Amino acid sequence: MEWETVIGLEVHAQLATQSKIFSGAATRYGAEPNTQACAIDLGYPGMLPVLNAGAVRMAVKFGLAIEAEIAPRSVFARKNYFYPDLPKGYQISQFELPIVGRGHLDVALDDGSIKRVGITRAHLEEDAGKSLHESFHGQSGIDLNRAGTPLLEIVSEPDLRSAREAVAYMKKLHALVRYLEICDGNMQEGSFRCDANVSVRPVGQAQFGTRAELKNLNSFRFVERAINYEIERQIALIEGGGTVVQETRLYDPARNETRSMRGKEEANDYRYFPDPDLLPVTVDEALRNAVRAELPELPDARRARFQAEYGLPAYDAAVLTASRELADYYEAVVAAVPDESKLAANWVMGDLAGALNKAGLEITESPVDASALAQLVRRIADGTISGRGAKTVFEGLWAGEGEVDALIDARGLRQISDTGALEAICEEVIAANPQQLAQYRAGKDKLLGFFVGQVMKATGGSANPQEVNRLLRAKLQA
Amino acid sequence: MALDADDVHAIAHLARLALDAGQVGVLAGELSQTLGLLEQINAADTAGVAPMAHPLDMTQRLRADEVTEQVDREAFLAQAPASEAGLFLVPRVLD
Numbered sequence: 001m002e003w004e005t006v007i008g009l010e011v012h013a014q015l016a017t018q019s020k021i022f023s024g025a026a027t028r029y030g031a032e033p034n035t036q037a038c039a040i041d042l043g044y045p046g047m048l049p050v051l052n053a054g055a056v057r058m059a060v061k062f063g064l065a066i067e068a069e070i071a072p073r074s075v076f077a078r079k080n081y082f083y084p085d086l087p088k089g090y091q092i093s094q095f096e097l098p099i100v101g102r103g104h105l106d107v108a109l110d111d112g113s114i115k116r117v118g119i120t121r122a123h124l125e126e127d128a129g130k131s132l133h134e135s136f137h138g139q140s141g142i143d144l145n146r147a148g149t150p151l152l153e154i155v156s157e158p159d160l161r162s163a164r165e166a167v168a169y170m171k172k173l174h175a176l177v178r179y180l181e182i183c184d185g186n187m188q189e190g191s192f193r194c195d196a197n198v199s200v201r202p203v204g205q206a207q208f209g210t211r212a213e214l215k216n217l218n219s220f221r222f223v224e225r226a227i228n229y230e231i232e233r234q235i236a237l238i239e240g241g242g243t244v245v246q247e248t249r250l251y252d253p254a255r256n257e258t259r260s261m262r263g264k265e266e267a268n269d270y271r272y273f274p275d276p277d278l279l280p281v282t283v284d285e286a287l288r289n290a291v292r293a294e295l296p297e298l299p300d301a302r303r304a305r306f307q308a309e310y311g312l313p314a315y316d317a318a319v320l321t322a323s324r325e326l327a328d329y330y331e332a333v334v335a336a337v338p339d340e341s342k343l344a345a346n347w348v349m350g351d352l353a354g355a356l357n358k359a360g361l362e363i364t365e366s367p368v369d370a371s372a373l374a375q376l377v378r379r380i381a382d383g384t385i386s387g388r389g390a391k392t393v394f395e396g397l398w399a400g401e402g403e404v405d406a407l408i409d410a411r412g413l414r415q416i417s418d419t420g421a422l423e424a425i426c427e428e429v430i431a432a433n434p435q436q437l438a439q440y441r442a443g444k445d446k447l448l449g450f451f452v453g454q455v456m457k458a459t460g461g462s463a464n465p466q467e468v469n470r471l472l473r474a475k476l477q478a
Numbered sequence: 479m480a481l482d483a484d485d486v487h488a489i490a491h492l493a494r495l496a497l498d499a500g501q502v503g504v505l506a507g508e509l510s511q512t513l514g515l516l517e518q519i520n521a522a523d524t525a526g527v528a529p530m531a532h533p534l535d536m537t538q539r540l541r542a543d544e545v546t547e548q549v550d551r552e553a554f555l556a557q558a559p560a561s562e563a564g565l566f567l568v569p570r571v572l573d
Contacts, residue, residue: 023547025545026545032564034554035549035564038549050540051541082494139569140568142565143564271492276532279537
């Protein structure tokens with residue numbers, strides 16, 4: 001039987017505020033345990049939450065960016081459950097009236113097509129603390145620094161049809177929140193995390209199959225692997241005569257498998273009700289307009305502009321605008337060498353991206369800054385160095401061994417483009433190889449390569465190959 | 479709507495309340511009565527009435543996104559039954 005996969009993602013993006021969503025405690029990552037948990041975050045009696053204006057603005061910003069309806073009035077609700085890292089016994093979230101309504105995100109798929117993925121809603125909520133299960137004499141340790149950190153939970157429609165599509169959507173969302181500067185997107189630190197609802201159904205069946213919710217997907221690679229594992233598991237289960245149970249499953253990256261989290265299901269009765277400590281939140285037109293005015297150029301618009309303004313192919317434009325920082329870097333290079341936009345794109349996407357990837361560095365950590373790369377591009381464009389010589393210069397730049405022009409001279413990479421000097425060398429080479437000359441003139445065109453090689457050898461590789469080709473062709477013909 | 483003993487046990491579990499056998503029957507009666515009142519409210523015609531999220535007809539005030547709280551960790555930890563290495567200690571829990 002042919003199976004179709006149906007996936008919906010719930011992404012939690014930690015909002016990049018200075019203070020908590022309902023208190024004035026700091027949100028900085030990596031602080032000493034419990035040094036950023038104040039009486040409100042600890043759920044002390046008599047404490048009252050006061051909503052952070054920054055978190056509201058960020059949620060509105062996101063809503064506008066996905067062309068969603070922003071609720072003029074939204075309501076906070078209590079989600080009730082017991083866990084030691086949840087001091088109040090409830091999480092303040094939004095349930096019936098979220099701040100961001102239905103929107104969408106256009107995602108580029110592997111085949112180059114664009115898929116519009118629906119976003120059901122996005123709502124504000126507070127994060128819980130962290131439980132540490134190391135040995136504390138058989139007890140668990142609780143760090144409540146993260147309690148009360150603002151989250152935007154972004155819920156997609158079940159529009160995704162494969163693990164690859166899910167990852168493409170998640171990457172696009174990741175780029176968007178970073179463009180908007182509402183989330184640092186740091187997945188290792190848990191600032192951007194994802195749960196996936198996965199089900200399968202026979203192709204052609206309209207009704208959804210029973211879904212499993214996958215948790216603990218804290219990297220793009222894990223999202224893809226966990227979903228693929230889960231698809232296989234469900235198909236094997238059904239084809240073996242079993243049925244999928246609706247449950248929460250934890251992904252174990254070490255074993256690359258998902259495992260049932262038994263015992264948590266019975267507790268899924270959250271008894272949501274409006275939080276009496278918080279009044280309804282209003283977002284009026286003035287606020288919407290003010291936030292709209294702050295919106296940066298969004299990834300799709302920037303991609304289109306890169307194609308139009310710099311004459312880049314769609315693929316290059318998409319790669320270069322995948323992150324705001326990379327696009328900024330590219331634009332800084334092009335600003336210095338405006339006539340070489342495609343050559344600059346090749347270097348940013350090729351040698352630079354490759355070196356960064358190999359070293360595990362972000363573009364913002366690049367040892368080669370945009371002005372240095374621009375100078376390198378300029379020297380290739382004006383014929384000072386060959387493409388091969390440029391790679392040597394790049395290695396020097398990467399290793400911090402000097403500036404472009406100094407490296408070119410230090411390594412003797414300056415090409416001989418001086419026609420007079422090259423002409424003389426070409427003539428010498430031709431004179432020294434009469435036999436090959438005769439063969440060439442008898443029709444053995446391939447020998448052009450031999451002559452080019454001899455000239456390159458005579459110049460120690462520093463001749464401009466295009467120029468050598470041009471000169472040799474003319475002289476061999478004569 | 480009448481609640482039976484199983485319902486009372488389920489509700490007590492959600493609230494993490496330990497009930498003795500004698501209380502279950504009493505609570506089943508009391509909770510059923512309370513639900514009766516709610517059913518009365520439910521019966522009212524509310525078509526055209528906007529749901530109320532809060533009895534005060536006001537909107538939420540917002541505060542500026544600034545760090546205003548300095549946390550005295552030792553003072554908070556001192557009030558917990560057990561703590562170590564800056565952490566609150568609780569009976570062992572595993573996900």
